[in-house]
Amino acid sequence: MTQTPPQNTSQSKLNGRLLSPANYLVGSQSLATNDPPPAKAVLSTSIEEKKLIETIHTIPSHSPLRRWLPAMSLRFKAMLLAIAVGTLPVLAIGGIAYQVANNSIKEQISKVQLTFTKSLAEQFSQFLWERYKEAEVLSSHEIFTQPQFWETTTIEQKRAILDRFQSTLGFYDSVVFLDLKGNVLFQSQSTNPLKGNYSDRSYYKQAIQTQQIAINNFQPSKSSGKFSIEFAAPVKQNGKLIGIVRTRIPIQDAEDIFKNLEDGNSSWHLINAQGRILATNNDKHKNQQLEGMLPQLPKLQEKEQSYSGVHPNLLEEETKSLVTYVPVNRTGGLPRVDAGALVSIEANVAFAPQAQLLRVILLGTGATALLLGAIAAIVAYKTTNPITTAASAVAKIGRGELDTRLKVQGEDEIAELADNINSMAEQLEELLQKQQLESERSKLLKDITLELFKSLDTDNIFTKAVIKIRECLFTDRVIVYKFNENWQGTIIAESVEEGYPHALGAFIDDPCFANNYVEKYKQGRVQATPDIYQAGLTSCHLKQLEPFAVKANLVAPILVAGELIGLLIAHQCSGSRVWQHSEVDLFSQLALQVGIALERAQIEQEKISAQQQSLVSDQLQKRILELLKEVDPIRKGDLTIRVRVTEDEIGTVADSYNATVGNLRKIVTQVQAAAQQVTATTISNQFSVQALSVEAQEQAQKIALALKGAKEMADSVAVVANKAKQAEAAVQQAAETVLEGDSTMNRTVDGMLAIQETVTQARQKVQRLGESSEKISRVVNLISSFAAQTNLLAFNASLEAARAGEEGRGFAIVADQVRTLAQQSAVATNDIEQLVTEIQAETKEVVAAMAVGNEQVLTGTQLVNESRQSLNKITSTSSEINQLVEAIAKVTVVQSQASDTVTKTMNEVAVIASKTSKEATLVSSSFGQLQTVAQAMQENVGQFKVK
Numbered sequence: 001m002t003q004t005p006p007q008n009t010s011q012s013k014l015n016g017r018l019l020s021p022a023n024y025l026v027g028s029q030s031l032a033t034n035d036p037p038p039a040k041a042v043l044s045t046s047i048e049e050k051k052l053i054e055t056i057h058t059i060p061s062h063s064p065l066r067r068w069l070p071a072m073s074l075r076f077k078a079m080l081l082a083i084a085v086g087t088l089p090v091l092a093i094g095g096i097a098y099q100v101a102n103n104s105i106k107e108q109i110s111k112v113q114l115t116f117t118k119s120l121a122e123q124f125s126q127f128l129w130e131r132y133k134e135a136e137v138l139s140s141h142e143i144f145t146q147p148q149f150w151e152t153t154t155i156e157q158k159r160a161i162l163d164r165f166q167s168t169l170g171f172y173d174s175v176v177f178l179d180l181k182g183n184v185l186f187q188s189q190s191t192n193p194l195k196g197n198y199s200d201r202s203y204y205k206q207a208i209q210t211q212q213i214a215i216n217n218f219q220p221s222k223s224s225g226k227f228s229i230e231f232a233a234p235v236k237q238n239g240k241l242i243g244i245v246r247t248r249i250p251i252q253d254a255e256d257i258f259k260n261l262e263d264g265n266s267s268w269h270l271i272n273a274q275g276r277i278l279a280t281n282n283d284k285h286k287n288q289q290l291e292g293m294l295p296q297l298p299k300l301q302e303k304e305q306s307y308s309g310v311h312p313n314l315l316e317e318e319t320k321s322l323v324t325y326v327p328v329n330r331t332g333g334l335p336r337v338d339a340g341a342l343v344s345i346e347a348n349v350a351f352a353p354q355a356q357l358l359r360v361i362l363l364g365t366g367a368t369a370l371l372l373g374a375i376a377a378i379v380a381y382k383t384t385n386p387i388t389t390a391a392s393a394v395a396k397i398g399r400g401e402l403d404t405r406l407k408v409q410g411e412d413e414i415a416e417l418a419d420n421i422n423s424m425a426e427q428l429e430e431l432l433q434k435q436q437l438e439s440e441r442s443k444l445l446k447d448i449t450l451e452l453f454k455s456l457d458t459d460n461i462f463t464k465a466v467i468k469i470r471e472c473l474f475t476d477r478v479i480v481y482k483f484n485e486n487w488q489g490t491i492i493a494e495s496v497e498e499g500y501p502h503a504l505g506a507f508i509d510d511p512c513f514a515n516n517y518v519e520k521y522k523q524g525r526v527q528a529t530p531d532i533y534q535a536g537l538t539s540c541h542l543k544q545l546e547p548f549a550v551k552a553n554l555v556a557p558i559l560v561a562g563e564l565i566g567l568l569i570a571h572q573c574s575g576s577r578v579w580q581h582s583e584v585d586l587f588s589q590l591a592l593q594v595g596i597a598l599e600r601a602q603i604e605q606e607k608i609s610a611q612q613q614s615l616v617s618d619q620l621q622k623r624i625l626e627l628l629k630e631v632d633p634i635r636k637g638d639l640t641i642r643v644r645v646t647e648d649e650i651g652t653v654a655d656s657y658n659a660t661v662g663n664l665r666k667i668v669t670q671v672q673a674a675a676q677q678v679t680a681t682t683i684s685n686q687f688s689v690q691a692l693s694v695e696a697q698e699q700a701q702k703i704a705l706a707l708k709g710a711k712e713m714a715d716s717v718a719v720v721a722n723k724a725k726q727a728e729a730a731v732q733q734a735a736e737t738v739l740e741g742d743s744t745m746n747r748t749v750d751g752m753l754a755i756q757e758t759v760t761q762a763r764q765k766v767q768r769l770g771e772s773s774e775k776i777s778r779v780v781n782l783i784s785s786f787a788a789q790t791n792l793l794a795f796n797a798s799l800e801a802a803r804a805g806e807e808g809r810g811f812a813i814v815a816d817q818v819r820t821l822a823q824q825s826a827v828a829t830n831d832i833e834q835l836v837t838e839i840q841a842e843t844k845e846v847v848a849a850m851a852v853g854n855e856q857v858l859t860g861t862q863l864v865n866e867s868r869q870s871l872n873k874i875t876s877t878s879s880e881i882n883q884l885v886e887a888i889a890k891v892t893v894v895q896s897q898a899s900d901t902v903t904k905t906m907n908e909v910a911v912i913a914s915k916t917s918k919e920a921t922l923v924s925s926s927f928g929q930l931q932t933v934a935q936a937m938q939e940n941v942g943q944f945k946v947k
Contacts, residue, residue, distance in 0.1 A: 079376075079384075082379060083376050083380075087369040090365055090368045090369045091369055093365075094362075094365030098357065098358060098361045105353050105357065109350050109351065110324065114326070117268075117306075117326045120270075124270060124341060125331045125334070125337070128229070128328070128331070131229065132213060132334050134169060134247070135247050138175070138245055143157075144237075144242075145237055146237070147238065158186050162175040162177065163188045163189055165188070173250050174192065174194060174248040175245070175247050176248075177243055178246060179242075180243060180244075181197070182201075182204060183198070185243065204244060204246070207234050207244055208234070213234070215229070215231055215335050216228075217338045218338075226251070227272075227276075227278050228251055229248070229249040230246060230247065230249075231246065231247045232244050232246050233247070251279055252279070266344065267345070268280065269282075269344070270339065271339065271340055273339070274289075275289055275297050276288075294307075294342065301340065304329070305327070306325065306327070307323075307325045308322070308324045309322075309323060310347055319346060319347075320346070320347040322345050322347055322351075323344045325340055327339075383414070386418070387414070390414075390421055397424070397425050397428065402432075403425070406418035406422055438582060448465070448468045452464055452597035453597055453600060455597075456604050456605060461594065461598060462480045462493035463493050463495075465478075465480065465590070465594045466480060467495045469495075469568070469587070470495040470496075470570070472590070473583060473586070473587065476497040476500055476571055476573040477495065477548070477571035478569070478571070479491045479495075479504075479568075479569050479571070480494075480558070480568060480569075481508065481569055482565060483564065487513055490506070490508070491503045497573070500549055500573045506547075506548075508544055510544070512538075521557040521567070522557070522562075524557065524559075526554075526555070526591075528554050528579040528584050530552050530578045531551065531576035532551065533551075551571075552571075552575075552579070553569055554569070554570040555567055556588050558595050558598070560595050560598050560599045561599055565595075565598070568587070620648065623648060627643060627653070627657075631657060631814060631818075632814075634661060640665070642661070653797065657793070663789075664825075667783045674776045675776075677772060678769075678937075679931060683931065695754060695755060695758065698751070699752070699755055699917075703910045704910060706744055706906055706909075741874075742872070749861060752857055752861040752864060753861065756854060762846075762923060763850040766847050766850065769930065770840055770843040770844065770847070774840065777833060777837070777840070783832075790821075793818075797818075832937055839929075839930050842926050846923050849923075850923070852919075853915065857916070859908075860913070863908070866905070867905065867906075
């Protein structure tokens with residue numbers, strides 16, 4: 001049965017309290033303490049008037065009542081409204097009470113019948129559960145489950161067991177034992193015994209498949225044709241299924257279990273899954289099909305849900321019945337039973353208490369409404385007199401007579417209304433004055449804003465702002481406090497009354513501001529402090545304000561593009577001051593206008609700067625093109641070009657370019673001079689080196705001849721020893737040979753001295769060549785440094801050109817060419833530096849070789865001197881030979897030894913002379929290579945024009 005919940009009357013009672021006249025008067029008094037409404041709003045906000053107006057609007061426009069209501073007096077309207085207010089709530093409460101009671105009675109009746117139906121379903125479920133257990137006990141009988149008993153007992157004995165089971169319990173009309181093929185093995189005595197095969201029964205198949213007890217769900221029996229309850233219980237021996245025990249109960253026997261539950265008014269029914277009535281206490285309903293009485297029966301059976309509701313009667317559709325349905329629930333292990341219990345009772349019988357309740361409520365509500373209507377009319381009549389007087393006073397106030405006042409008598413709501421009207425008139429006078437003041441301040445705000453917008457200079461804006469705002473607020477000081485990046489600040493603008501200390505330029509560091517107040521002021525916070533000594537400020541904060549004689553202040557943020565740049569602060573130094581709400585609003589709007597003026601000035605300045613930058617960019621582009629044309633000859637090697645220097649950025653680049661080219665010109669000039677000097681030095685020394693090589697060769701030949709003479713002298717000594725007889729001839733020949741050897745020795749000594757002098761000169765020239773190559777190396781290093789600087793300048797110029805965009809593309813090309821030329825200069829400088837290094841290394845080797853040769857020449861000269869001394873001795877000896885012929889044999893031995901020494905010495909001189917010749921040849925070859933390098937370097941630097 002559908003339930004209608006009782007309506008919540010708490011909201012209606014709450015609305016009634018909110019709409020009462022007393023609450024309205026209190027509310028209007030509380031409003032009067034803030035911003036008082038206009039005079040006409042006081043009467044228009046009356047809840048009674050609102051309800052009356054809403055009632056009028058609901059009346060059709062063509063109705064006479066719609067025309068009469070505006071012409072009625074307030075007293076008559078109040079009486080009508082009072083009667084309506086007095087009677088309508090009573091009628092509404094009566095209707096709600098009836099509805100609540102009606103729903104409660106319906107719900108209670110439905111619950112009672114649902115409980116009765118549940119008891120029927122539970123009784124029937126319990127009945128089925130008992131029969132289920134009986135079938136289980138019978139199927140587990142030892143005669144059937146024990147093989148030894150099963151085999152030893154006869155069919156008659158087994159049938160006797162079934163008969164005893166049937167007669168003892170009394171519910172069953174047939175008990176049958178079936179095999180697994182559905183054939184009857186034996187059965188109890190029955191007026192309608194089972195015949196034929198039983199294998200087509202659905203619950204029989206279910207019992208075999210599940211090996212659990214199955215029920216037929218109240219289908220008609222095929223043997224008797226009557227509705228019955230049949231159980232199929234499997235029989236097992238040692239866990240193996242051997243047969244089925246089927247028990248049958250006529251459905252009429254189940255009716256006895258419901259007789260003790262009858263109440264004389266209800267009709268109960270036991271129905272199956274198809275909606276067929278199986279058992280009932282109403283003979284008219286037996287075997288009837290439920291169709292119109294409970295259409296939702298299939299869904300209820302499927303979901304096994306209970307239901308209660310009013311539906312047409314089963315046989316008489318023009319009458320209604322209260323119908324409750326409860327499915328038969330499973331008890332224990334009982335299989336699902338598609339059946340249910342249904343109870344119906346005629347609606348007029350079930351809900352008879354409702355009619356009686358309705359009569360009681362109608363009589364009580366009618367009498368109460370009449371009484372309250374009469375009382376409300378009397379009260380309204382007495383109440384309207386003060387209201388009409390108040391309405392007359394309000395009308396005067398509405399016409400502008402703000403000095404109108406009502407006489408206040410008593411302390412009731414009417415007295416409060418009169419007092420409120422008097423207060424309203426006073427507040428209207430104050431409001432009118434405030435509006436005039438607000439109008440003046442609005443005009444002042446507009447004038448200050450226009451004045452601020454006239455200037456684009458931020459300092460001028462700040463100065464004008466503090467002056468105008470101080471004049472507007474009649475305060476002692478107005479300052480602008482501007483923040484730095486650490487949220488420390490300086491007072492950059494001030495307007496102060498004469499006689500108070502100045503704060504302009506003061507630096508203030510508030511360590512707590514960054515952590516506690518920045519975000520608040522960014523959100524638009526405006527702080528008004530009537531008395532700084534009563535505001536709970538810290539001693540540190542008070543010490544910051546005391547030098548400026550501050551007693552009260554007003555602080556608002558200055559925001560530019562959403563960023564907090566400073567604070568606009570008003571100081572009252574003469575004493576404490578309670579800042580009015582209008583003053584705070586005006587100050588906040590002025591701070592906002594200052595921020596807007598600053599933002600506008602910033603935007604305008606950015607526009608002017610952008611225009612100036614565009615003009616400078618055009619001039620710069622033009623100057624770059626001129627510079628590119630001027631430096632174009634440098635790309636071809638002309639270093640005499642000088643770029644015109646101007647006073648702009650390009651002039652700085654041109655000046656740097658001129659300095660770079662000048663340094664490069666000096667470097668190239670020095671390199672050319674050094675190359676020429678190297679070339680001249682190699683050419684002038686080449687002939688000396690060649691002459692040295694020739695003389696060394698001649699010296700070697702002469703030494704070879706001297707060596708040959710020494711050998712001949714040794715042979716002569718041997719001959720002297722062997723041929724004493726030919727001593728005189730040999731002595732004469734030896735004297736001649738000694739003379740020739742002396743002459744040869746003199747020439748050898750002269751040649752040695754000449755070689756020594758030549759080697760010394762060559763050594764000095766090679767040393768000077770090494771010094772020149774070192775100078776060349778220093779020049780080459782200087783060139784490399786200038787090339788690196790030029791490359792860096794060209795790279796910087798390329799960056800500036802890239803930053804300039806399309807305007808610097810031409811200058812970027814020239815910068816790339818200059819950088820390429822600098823790179824080529826660096827490569828050539830590296831090659832020259834490598835050649836100079838090689839020349840220095842070879843020069844050092846030649847100097848070392850010449851030093852060794854000089855030492856060897858000195859040694860050879862010394863040996864030749866010794867040889868000449870020996871020859872001088874031979875000459876002296878030869879002059880005395882004629883006198884010392886007898887001593888020839890002795891002297892011959894000494895002479896032979898001296899001859900060996902001379903031979904050995906001459907061999908060494910020959911080796912030294914050969915080495916000297918080779919080294920002289922090597923020096924000559926090195927000078928040739930040095931000359932080639934110098935000529936190549938001269939050709940490279942010759943490409944540059946420096947004069």
